[in-house]
Amino acid sequence: MAERLITEPDLDDLAAGAAVLGTGGGGDPHIGRLLARAAIRAGGPVPLVPLGEVPDDAVAVVVAMMGAPTVMLEKVPAVEQAALAVQAVAAYLGRRPTHLICAEAGGVNALVPVVAAAGLGLPVVDADGMGRAFPELQMVMPTLYGLGATPMSIADEKGNRGIFDTVDNKWAERLARSATIDMGCAAMIGLYPMTGTQAREALVPGTLSLCAELGRVAREARAAHRDPVAAVTSLLGGVELFGGKVVDVVRRTEGGFARGEAVLEGFDGRHGELLLRFQNEHLVAVRDGEVVATVPDLICVLDAETGAAVTTESLRYGQRVRVLAAPCDPRWHTAEGLELVGPRYFGYEHDTVRVPTGPAGHPHAGHVESGARA
Amino acid sequence: MAERLITEPDLDDLAAGAAVLGTGGGGDPHIGRLLARAAIRAGGPVPLVPLGEVPDDAVAVVVAMMGAPTVMLEKVPAVEQAALAVQAVAAYLGRRPTHLICAEAGGVNALVPVVAAAGLGLPVVDADGMGRAFPELQMVMPTLYGLGATPMSIADEKGNRGIFDTVDNKWAERLARSATIDMGCAAMIGLYPMTGTQAREALVPGTLSLCAELGRVAREARAAHRDPVAAVTSLLGGVELFGGKVVDVVRRTEGGFARGEAVLEGFDGRHGELLLRFQNEHLVAVRDGEVVATVPDLICVLDAETGAAVTTESLRYGQRVRVLAAPCDPRWHTAEGLELVGPRYFGYEHDTVRVPTGPAGHPHAGHVESGARA
The missing domain is CATH 3.40.1610.10 (CV3147-like domain)
Incomplete structure (x- = not known):
């Protein structure tokens, strides 16, 4: 840019x-x-x-x-x-x-x-x-x-x-x-x-700059035959949760929202399965029965090869994807923040699971507090 | 007033x-x-x-x-x-x-x-x-x-x-x-x-004055032991369609409207029965199988003794009522008027039936065209 x-x-x-x-x-x-x-x-x-x-x-x-x-x-x-x-x-x-x-x-x-x-x-x-x-x-x-x-x-x-x-x-x-x-x-x-x-x-x-940079690092990784998913995960300071194939998707439009669930089966027996719950966005990731990431942290599903994001409405049987979790702006993890956007607001009966942060990410990424405050 | x-x-x-x-x-x-x-x-x-x-x-x-x-x-x-x-x-x-x-x-x-x-x-x-x-x-x-x-x-x-x-x-x-x-x-x-x-x-x-005058003539008729329903019918220039007892009411609230039907059985065998169809207002009156009055003309249900108006939500089994029909403002009977408020707009599969006008009514009543145009 x-x-x-x-x-x-x-x-x-x-x-x-x-x-x-x-x-x-x-x-x-x-x-x-x-x-x-x-x-x-x-x-x-x-x-x-x-x-x-x-x-x-x-x-x-x-x-x-x-x-x-x-x-x-x-x-x-x-x-x-x-x-x-x-x-x-x-x-x-x-x-x-x-x-x-x-x-x-x-x-x-x-x-x-x-x-x-x-x-x-x-x-x-x-x-x-x-x-x-x-x-x-x-x-x-x-x-x-x-x-x-x-x-x-x-x-x-x-x-x-x-x-x-x-x-x-x-x-x-x-x-x-x-x-x-x-x-x-x-x-x-x-x-x-x-x-x-x-x-x-x-x-x-800094989030519009971050968008542009996420697009750039994935594009450059693809051009250099490096791993675009790893580049995106690193920039967001997140962790890769799972890689696998979509084996089930259920979705419905209710009251103006796209709601549903998807089940992924691990590549090469690396993991058992990952269940994704979404309401427009991916809100909860459950790996082999354990909740490993929840809203308000970011759960991103990317195409396993290209690193391009896969939207909930385009998820389909047989897709090979990788799922990463990344920290949100820390202010969402306050009591007031969780009341507004925590898992319970969306009807899930469990507490927030925070993403273990990976290596230092982009200076504008949400987990770095208020870098641009004047 | x-x-x-x-x-x-x-x-x-x-x-x-x-x-x-x-x-x-x-x-x-x-x-x-x-x-x-x-x-x-x-x-x-x-x-x-x-x-x-x-x-x-x-x-x-x-x-x-x-x-x-x-x-x-x-x-x-x-x-x-x-x-x-x-x-x-x-x-x-x-x-x-x-x-x-x-x-x-x-x-x-x-x-x-x-x-x-x-x-x-x-x-x-x-x-x-x-x-x-x-x-x-x-x-x-x-x-x-x-x-x-x-x-x-x-x-x-x-x-x-x-x-x-x-x-x-x-x-x-x-x-x-x-x-x-x-x-x-x-x-x-x-x-x-x-x-x-x-x-x-x-x-x-002149319709607010008309309201006040309708209230006054009914009140004065009651006080003088005259017939308040006749006084109201005369002021509106309408006709009395039916007198009888409510024998059935079906109503439901749909999409913000009160919809339903009521059946009246005639007093003293004078008539057979009257079916009233309503959607908030009374819209169609069917006497012994014949449509005798429809929207946009006025179909008013009054208490048989007091002449007080009976609303669709207060209609109930056993009530003794009299039903009158009165002409609306004639502009509602134009093609454009009927498109907006005729029986077909409300989902009834028949044409408008106009009320046969009674003796001359109130100078401000709807059937007298634009008395107050300057």
Whole structure:
């Protein structure tokens, strides 16, 4: 990636890395890549501002796509929708936005702010709200810092728009989820308006750069006939949990979410089996009956050969994959963080299992605390 | 009712008449009466402005309650909610509202604008959007005149608020209906912002006065030992269809609506039986196998002795009732009107049956065309 400017050639690495941080969910970033390419061709490259350099009085807005990843594959949104969502919330606030923020660096939402930014001529902050992907809109670090998701906007491709102003962020999720379902299970949202001061405190720094670097190291490893999975695992400071073949997948779409389980059988009898439980994202990994990794840490399923991330919706019988676990931003492991995104919130009856950290990772990776705080 | 001022003593007649125009639905106006009483005690009487006297450049907003009548009986809204819904849409428009409008003169929504008006110190227009009650928000005369339901607001008793800005009025209904269900099946909405010029063209004139007069004639008939049902039927210019006892009621709440059927058995063998079909409101009357009245005309079920309106949710076995039919505003009988609110829209496979009009009714009744157009 060119220094502090997102250009068209950067998008492949950015999308590949976003797929890894998507931990199986977050929507297919390749749709975001196509939209971002069109937007950058029309509007020019997008400045990427380090979190520490965002001015105190910035008017920063999160822009994201909301909906079921399985639907996004079939219903590609219009480029104008992302800009419309930002404009709608800005008009309600009566403020001109100065910076756009990424809700989740994992999946399609890593690219959505780039789409809106190219359309509106605004910079994107090199940070995100979670350092990975999560399925609900209140599941961001700003919620832990007491910031409101609302006023938020929602926009569909037909021209329908809505604004919500709620008593808490779970109410914002609830109302926006219903509207998203009405809008065809995919909508653009503009939310968490915040100042630069608030952004520096409440966001996970450096995560868009991390996406681009994850894409780059995997690509370079493949070109040099080295192991791309090992390169990605090392950069994330994680550990490889399992390598094997997918022997069973069960999935269903419920209330706007893709839920299910997958069973992997070990290569060459190295392990017995790994059970993956997912709700949009991979949330729990159980190896031979033992829980070895859980949300909020990252559980990433990668193609065994290419290192490309495998989304929950593309998991299929016979696929040869490797599964890694990597530490999330440590603030997710506080009591408040676990209440918001721990295994029990997702309905699993056990405590969080933290990933044993591997060798030192990327300086921007979530497990390194607040490297970019000004 | 005191000339052009709604005071506390007016509310009983107003509520009783609103229950008649509710045609079995529209929510219990006695809840509205209680809220209006509290609001008038706190804020003073509410000016009632004839439709013809609304200034061309007025900023008029419809305020109403949305939801399932069966739920409203259990979840009484806060007075502040009605004012909040008006303020939210006004803030979005960046205009100060000058007049409030009644969505439907039938049921609780006849009183809701009085509640908001007392709270905000604004006058209410003597008119409404339909001249009766209907279950969906696009089912108002302003839709026939091309006016948008949006920007519209929605507010619950917890403090959650939303704004919708949609491509058509059916989308407004769809998004607001989902939000209403999330909000507990009852919410306050502010919608159809319009000028005075638009209001004079698109509303049904004189319907709040008509409510008060319906309540008055029934009350005076009872006091004088005359027949209150005959007095109400005459004022509406309608005909009595049937008198009998309720022998069967089936109802269910589906997607936020109260749906069902009731069967009446005639008094003294005068008739065989009458079947009533309802979806919040009574929509079809079938006498001895023949369809004798349908929506959009008014089908009102009244207590056989007192003339008090019987709502669909309070219909019960053994009740002795009389059923009358009365003409609606004739604009509902145009092709566009029937497309919006005719029997086929509600899923009935037959054409509209128009009520044979009785002796001349109230000068403000719906069947007298636009008496108050300036």
